[in-house]
Amino acid sequence: MNQIYLDHAATTPVLPEVCDTMISYMKSEWGNPSSLYDFSDEPRRAVLDARAHTAALIHADPKRIFFTSGGSESDSWALIGCARLLRCKGNHIIVSAIEHHAILHAAAFLEDEGFDVTYLMPDAAGFIHPENLLKAMRPDTILVSIMMANNEIGTIQPISDLAYIAHTNGCEGCLFHTDAVQAYGQIPIDVKRLGVDLLSASAHKIYGPKGIGLLYIRDGVTLTPLIFGGGQESGIRGGTENVPAIAGFGVAAKIAFNQMRATMRHEIALRNYLIQRVLHEIPFCQLNGSHQNRLPGNANFSFEYVEGSSLLMMLDAQGICASSGSACASSSAEPSHVLTAIGLSDELAHASLRLTLGRNTTKKELDLVVSILKETIDQLRSISDSYLNRISR
Known part of the structure; x- marks a missing residue:
């Protein structure tokens, strides 16, 4: 059969080119990219290349790409990190009712921490209407998170309109995050044109490996770590880099960009x-x-x-x-x-x-x-x- x-x-199935790349960084180029000797030069270069290729898919500065263990970690980091960052300005957060459970569960956690969360309902086609977001905004709104494309019904949201409303109607410095796990590599994305402050993505949705994702964080936004350790990922996401997975993610992103x-x-x-x-x-x-x-x-x-x-x-x-x-x-x-x-x-x-x-x-x-x-x-x-x-x- x-x-x-x-x-x-x-x-998605892992592409042969991705597998070959990952194997090479497990068998021969297995050095720690944070080490100073020559043997670590190639793993270090692989991480830099992957950062550039994954950034290109969303027209972002590679320095603003931070690797994570996947979309769920990226979503959790975005919500909890932004909430902690801006708590001094307010405690109101808005998400849609049709988000992935990574967002919904993080929002529930923040409710337990004392934050007030509003859940926006979609229309019959799954759209979050900008006017409904506008009605929900408050002076103490510190964060809005609306997914770019729904993982079940595929509806693509008007992200630029939603981000504009978040930035112009919440507290000073109100941030906008989008879970783009389903959209990344599938449709054109330009973070600057969309006006998003943070964006989550995952490799295994674009023919890359599981267990590796990214969080784009706009320049000027400084999140506190969820995972503490060494100075990896500019000091805000600890843990030795998973070079094979990161390199595989980079190859998958490069192919997705070209095709x-x-x-x-x-x-x-x-x-x-x-x-x-x-x-x-x-x-x-x-x-x-x-x-x-x-x-x-x-x-x-x-x-x-x-x-x-x-x-x-x-x-x-x-x-x-x-x-x-x-x-x-x-x-x-x-x-x-x-x-x-x-x-x-x-x-x-x-x-x-x-x-x-x-x-x-x-x-x-x-x-x-x-x-x-x-x-x-x-x-x-x-x-x-x-x-x-x-x-x-």
Whole structure:
């Protein structure tokens, strides 16, 4: 049985070029980049090169890129670091209700620490409207964090408008952070044009290794460390650098930068083809998220009279890797907080299917997936009393 992988929002396969680079820094160039002898020159250069390549994807100064263990650490550092930095100016923080759990859990931690957190609700397509942010802003608002693109429904937010409102309506020095883990390397990003102060990203979403991410911190913003140690990462993130992972991240970022336009065209064409076929050929189905302004490879559907977990298991048995939402919350029996926030009932939220395409996805694969999906949904609906009652009316 051939596997069809349609869960690229969860993780991506590591590119051969990335693997080769990482192996070289584990087998031969394994020196500590902080050491002063010549043997550490190459690992030190690799970290500098990676910083430049990862910065290029967001048009940032490489000196403002700080490597972390992944997107979750970057998100936690951004929220907790900004809250501690600006506590003298206020204690109000705003996040959206559809953020990744890394943000939501960090926000809950800050609430326990005495901060006041406002959770902005999206509209039915998943957008956070700038006017709603404006209404929520207060003189003591010190931080706003809105994700650039949603990991479940793919909706891309109007980040520049949101950042402008944060900067002009909160306390003096109010900061704006965006979780760009799903958008980084997938769509063009320019931190200066967007006006963001902090941005989180992760390597394993762009065909790089797991366990390595970054936090972009605008010049002039000084965060206190979450992880203490030596003088690594300009003294604000302790711990010996994971050179193989950092070098691999750099290679993945360089390839993503060079191939972004072609990859976007490929994924958008296939995504639109998939959405069109599913909506036209499977009854009692809806697309979740924006129909237009969504990530290139993201398609999220809900199918009435179908239990999502059963659908996933049956697709898996036929070699199709898909998801019902965030991989980080896949073990939860609760309906997706994203889907319920955009107005879906618990029943429809439980009946969701996320298919996320990659650079190697083919039209032939999607044709087979649609065929199997139709047959599987027919099977599940054939044992649904609600469905049988509806079609017999």
